[in-house]
């Protein structure tokens with residue numbers, strides 16, 4: 248059985264010399280077991296004839312939004328619904344721009360708007376066109392919407408230039424498509440992630456906060472969603488875009504985060520507390536801005552403890568699998584083991600903060616994962632996205648079997 252057995256792939260071919268490679272792609276998709284329907288843009292027809300794709304896919308090829316005969320056979324909305332995945336390969340600079348801006352001025356762009364299937368694009372173009380800020384902005388827009396970008400590869404180009412802009416080779420496209428279709432390790436699971444700092448108000452203009460950027464938590468939310476989980480992200484005040492297929496709730500204080508997390512964990516399989524929650528807040532937030540008065544002493548802030556969110560989740564009768572973080576400046580492992588026992592969680596990810604380039608507000612992190620019964624796994628130093636994927640795999644391995652629907656909190 249092929250890796251794409253029975254998968255309904257709508258292949259959009261746009262204009263460019265790489266369109267000839269799309270013919271090989273159709274053959275390989277079918278070899279992998281996929282059913283393929285091909286839609287060509289007007290530009291693509293300048294490079295390859297529809298007859299080629301018709302012969303290889305075994306179905307008529309469509310290009311025209313206004314073709315009454317074709318619409319009578321399978322209307323464009325039916326075609327959009329038929330697709331389980333829409334793959335645009337090659338995607339020209341013009342097609343990327345039209346997709347990014349939501350145009351619907353030909354059959355392919357209309358289908359891309361009308362479908363609810365995942366969209367994957369494999370760009371191919373001259374390297375200057377690829378590097379142009381307009382193209383890069385379009386690609387960033389598509390990526391933020393959850394469109395899967397594949398390539399381009401670098402190398403010699405048909406135009407005689409050298410650089411990034413070559414279509415990824417058809418076997419690699421088929422492989423990525425199969426990986427996308429494979430159920431993730433967290434398919435059917437619900438994961439709640441808290442991320443970022445909390446801000447505790449002193450008065451209407453001042454607050455106590457910390458240097459957490461939220462990047463580790465957002466990377467975990469993205470990795471869990473990519474692994475097939477339904478992800479609920481509770482985010483403190485951060486400046487980060489929401490990862491694809493993640494439901495986000497923004498909060499400000501520890502009190503708000505506590506309420507949002509407790510609501511979100513109902514029925515959840517796992518809770519990852521990656522937020523740097525303030526441990527203390529001003530006992531009373533002044534209703535008006537605190538003014539300095541000449542000669543008067545500086546005010547003293549009276550602090551009180553905030554809610555311990557992780558401990559509260561871990562104490563629930565039907566608690567999810569709980570993962571905590573321990574940010575330490577020294578004696579990382581000893582302190583983290585203490586937290587594991589005190590908060591009665593299933594895993595603690597310990598990381599050193601304060602070292603240059605690692606921890607808070609940095610691209611990299613270094614995580615040491617500890618569990619009960621002496622479990623210890625050093626994930627080493629790596630970009631946060633890489634560590635997040637490894638952590639998600641580890642959670643998936645250690646997660647208890649799903650509870651019966653009725654048994655959930």
Ligand code: CTP
Nearest residue numbers: 520521522524553554555556557571572573574
């Ligand atoms: N945490 C929480 N609620 C708090 C404080 C912390 O849920 N009010 C969670 C964090 O999200 C993290 C873990 O607890 O997953 C560890 O946080 P940390 O502040 O490092 O630990 P503390 O238990 O506060 O210990 P200490 O102050 O001794 O470092």
